[in-house]
Amino acid sequence: MNEMKYYRDLVAQRERIEAFRRAIHAVVKPGDKVLDVGSALGTFAFFAADAGASVVWAVDVDPVIHVAKAIGRLNGYEDRIEFIRGWLPDVEIPGKADVIIFEDFPPQMLGGREFRLLRAVHERYAVSGVRAVPQAGVLCAAPVSSETLHAQLAPFGAAETAFDIDWSPSREYAVNTPLNVGIDPAALLAPGERVGTVRLDRPPQLESVSGSATWSSERDADVHGLAYWFDLDLGGEQRLSNAPGAEPGSWGHLFLPIDPPLEVRAGSEIRAKVGATARGDGAPGWLTWEVEAGEERRTGHAFRSAPASLADVTEGSPDSVPLLDRRGELELKVLALTDGIRSIRDIAGEVVAERGSLTQAEAERLVARVLRHKIGVGYGLAAAAERGGP
Ligand SMILES: C[S@@+](CC[C@H](N)C(=O)[O-])C[C@H]1O[C@@H](n2cnc3c(N)ncnc32)[C@H](O)[C@@H]1O
Known part of the structure; x- marks a missing residue:
């Protein structure tokens, strides 16, 4: 990857950056201390300083932060922004933040990594009553009917044969894999419904990523899975979404497949649950989903997407004796x-x-x-x- 191209392209995502800029100006008050988690070229740190922050800690583990510093110096921000190269939550910050800024989300918004990072950021670096940009994200889902997406799961066709070989043992892994692919908004059978709410102005909660919803199908169709995305409330009435069809920039959305498809009629009810298993430390683990129509029910579990022998699974148990290769x-x-x-x-x-x-x-x-x-x-x-x- 050409890293500088990646970072410059992030700044060029005008719609996303403008929304963050307006939100930062609405949320950051003169004199605030601000922590920009994953600052990259310093974009949001500059906006926070413009909004009147007395100090901004712009932290990134990537050496790109040195370039941010040079940009800061050139543009007269050096007295208010401290550029820190380091891994959060390991680095020392000389104070507590009134506002945290974070946007390094995966398509489901809050996986194990983000959960742990945000929990530690709240514990170590934030005042109580901290404000955040974004302040919250609503996790949304909607039933999807798409032969194209379904065909991606079944490239050998229903018979699962190619080259005179039956590949069916691999199918279950494929149909339990959340796919980060573009979903055509025309494939949605109903508008998105809320299946969770993640707040960033308080420590993350596992329960916030689990929920259920009900839709009425807009047409006769086969349901091939769920679209799963998040709508961000940045603060200051600024919103961004990675819903099918939206183009905020860097975050994709997920297709959660079901197999075989569920047949529905216009007006019939579709019910679904989306959630995540709990890891040992309370962070979200494997994504799980369940879709029902009439008497039929399909489930998906990302654990079942991971090929593993019993030995692979027991290898990580507390009783196993590890050996270096x-x-x-x-x-x-x-x-x-x-x-x-x-x-x-x-x-x-x-x-x-x-x-x-x-x-x-x-x-x-x-x-x-x-x-x-x-x-x-x-x-x-x-x-x-x-x-x-x-
Ligand atoms: C998607 S970029 C976001 C850049 C910038 N905030 C923007 O929106 O243009 C995410 C950045 O977060 C940094 N990052 C991710 N996790 C981090 C951590 N735990 N500590 C420090 N930096 C981190 C990455 O190195 C990367 O530069």
Whole structure:
């Protein structure tokens, strides 16, 4: 990926950025302290400073934050914005935020990663009564009838055969896979209904991503699944949505398939539930969905999309005894040698002494890559190595 193109393209999403700008001006009050989580080129941090924030902590784990800093300096923001390269919630912030800004959402808005990040952001960095941009998101679903999407799940046709081989054992995995694909709004059998509400101005709750809804089908059709998206309330009466047909920019929406399809008549009732399993720490895990029409019921569970043997599943149990593979042993060695005294050259030298098959230059690249991925340092050398450099 050309990262700078990605980040510049984000800023070029005019509709999304304008809506955030208006919301930030409505929510941020003069003198506020603001935390911009995942600031990238600093866009929302600049808006928060314009709105009168006394200090903005613009944090991003990606080195793009150095470019944000240069832009900040050029445009006279240096006195009010602190650009911090680091991984939240690990970095220290010298104060508590009155406003948090966050928009790095997956298509379902709140997966395990976002849940944990937002929970930690509230615990560590926010005043009580913190405001947020966006302040909330409504999770929506609607029944979908689309032969095109259904055909994506059944590329071999109903018989599941191709090249004289029956592929049917793979079908269940496919039909339990939430798909991040464009859904034609004409495929919706009824307008979206709310199946959850996620608030960002308070710590996230698992229950907020689970709910049910009922629709009346607008026509005779086969129901092939659910469309699943979120409508954001940014604050200041600004709204953005990743519904089928909307074009806010970066977030996709999901198609939650069912199989076989459910036949419905115009006016007949369709009921559905969408939710997520709980992980050990209370964060949302696998997406689950259920669709009913008349006496018929279909279910989907993202866990069933993951090919795993019993051994794969038990491997992660608390009783299992883990063992490092060769790569793990090497990473362990590199990390153990990272003592604040040895240089990358020194560490690589010790790796070469142990693994005669590597040259010094290869070992240096390898060490840089391990450090980059495990502790986020050595970026320049690792980036050069990934591009086939020195
Ligand atoms: C989609 S970009 C959003 C950029 C910007 N807010 C915008 O809307 O244009 C998300 C950014 O969040 C950063 N990010 C994600 N998780 C993070 C974390 N836990 N700590 C720091 N940065 C994070 C990524 O590196 C990425 O640059």
